Amino acid sequence: MQEDTVNAPISFEYLLSSLFGKRRYHGFVGLHTFKIWKKHIIKLIGAIQKSITVNVDSTDELNKKTLIRICERAIGEIKRAKRIENINMAMIECLTRLVFELMGGIPDHWDYKAVNRSEHWKLDHYRKLTYTQTTKQKACLILSLADKQPYGSQLPSYRDLGQKLWRDFRGNANEFVQWFKQNYPAVYTDVF
Numbered sequence: 001m002q003e004d005t006v007n008a009p010i011s012f013e014y015l016l017s018s019l020f021g022k023r024r025y026h027g028f029v030g031l032h033t034f035k036i037w038k039k040h041i042i043k044l045i046g047a048i049q050k051s052i053t054v055n056v057d058s059t060d061e062l063n064k065k066t067l068i069r070i071c072e073r074a075i076g077e078i079k080r081a082k083r084i085e086n087i088n089m090a091m092i093e094c095l096t097r098l099v100f101e102l103m104g105g106i107p108d109h110w111d112y113k114a115v116n117r118s119e120h121w122k123l124d125h126y127r128k129l130t131y132t133q134t135t136k137q138k139a140c141l142i143l144s145l146a147d148k149q150p151y152g153s154q155l156p157s158y159r160d161l162g163q164k165l166w167r168d169f170r171g172n173a174n175e176f177v178q179w180f181k182q183n184y185p186a187v188y189t190d191v192f
Contacts, residue, residue, distance in 0.1 A: 004034045004084050016040070019047055034084050041087055042078055045071050045094060060127050063101065070097045103129050138192065139165060139173040142180050151187055 008029055016025040020043070032040075049071035058064045074094035081087045100106045104123030109115045133141075143165065145151040146158040155161065169175040181188045 005031045006037050006084050006088075007031050016044070019044070034087075037084055038078060038081065038087055041091055042075055045074050045078070045091070048098070049075075063127055067098060067101055070094055070101065135173040135177055138177050141191065142177065145187065145191065151191075154187055155184060 008031075010029045013025055013028040016028055049068055052064065052067045052071070056064050056067065071094065074090050077090040078087050081090065097106060100123065105126050107115075107121065107123060109120060112120070115121070143158060143161050146155050146161050156164070164179070165171065165173070165176045169179070
């Protein structure tokens with residue numbers, strides 16, 4: 001590998017294609033220069049920041065602002081970076097901070113000799129991560145299961161499930177989810 005280049009694997013190309021479209025990222029696998037890498041990592045963090053703005057519903061505005069500031073700080077560090085390793089370290093720090101903040105907050109183990117007990121990693125002092133799901137979201141998840149392993153082999157096709165929801169239940173997510181629960185109890189229990 002040349003000085004200050006990065007070799008993007010196919011899995012990273014697939015990730016970027018999922019996020020931004022395969023037309024834009026088909027062929028991204030391989031060596032990239034510092035300038036190109038910087039551009040795409042800034043774009044990636046910007047997408048994370050936008051997703052936080054759009055998707056995080058919080059009664060704790062401080063937490064949401066903290067998440068956004070972590071992204072802003074990382075973008076600033078990356079813009080000032082002089083080497084790919086600086087870009088990568090800023091990205092690793094950004095993602096690590098985001099993960100811990102999303103789980104409740106950054107732990108403060110600065111003066112600890114060891115942090116190997118479960119209570120050291122209990123982060124819900126200020127907030128706790130809880131996912132909620134509407135019945136409509138459950139119905140959408142059920143439809144997506146037809147294309148996912150190991151469920152796809154146990155379920156009707158996506159098309160057939162979609163017809164069941166829209167033709168038989170006229171888009172009523174509640175009735176569709178109840179039907180699914182009765183007809184595919186093992187999958188329902190595993191997923192929900």
